[in-house]
Amino acid sequence: xxxxxxxxxxxxxxxxxxxxxxxxxxxxxxxxxxxxxxxxxxxxxxxxxxxxxxxxxxxxxxxxxxxxxxxxxxxxxxxxxxx
Numbered sequence: 069x070x071x072x073x074x075x076x077x078x079x080x081x082x083x084x085x086x087x088x089x090x091x092x093x094x095x096x097x098x099x100x101x102x103x104x105x106x107x108x109x110x111x112x113x114x115x116x117x118x119x120x121x122x123x124x125x126x127x128x129x130x131x132x133x134x135x136x137x138x139x140x141x142x143x144x145x146x147x148x149x150x151x
Contacts (some may be wrong), residue, residue, distance in 0.1 A: 076101060076127040088133040098127040106131075 079101040087096055087106070097104040097117045104121070106111035110128060117126050130137065 073100070073127075077129070080127060081128050084131070085133075085134070087131045091131045092133050096127075096129050096130050096131055099125060100131065 076098045080096065080098055083103075091106050095107045095110060095113050095115050097107065099121060104117055105113065107116065113128055117128075118127065
């Protein structure tokens with residue numbers, strides 16, 4: 069199984085503002101830096117995309133006019149050694 073590429077997410081970030089002009093609130097499917105389609109929701113996207121592509125190999129990303137909408141903030145507590 070081919071793994072999801074970080075390059076696809078980076079490509080999404082490059083085209084996010086362009087996509088948001090016409091498709092705000094929708095979902096985009098991207099594989100190998102190619103837009104496979106724009107969809108109203110995840111189920112519609114999955115039904116269309118996973119017929120031809122393996123699950124987990126396609127980036128499914130929400131489209132938003134807010135540039136910070138895709139920011140992810142993770143808080144990882146410190147790990148304490150057992151010894």
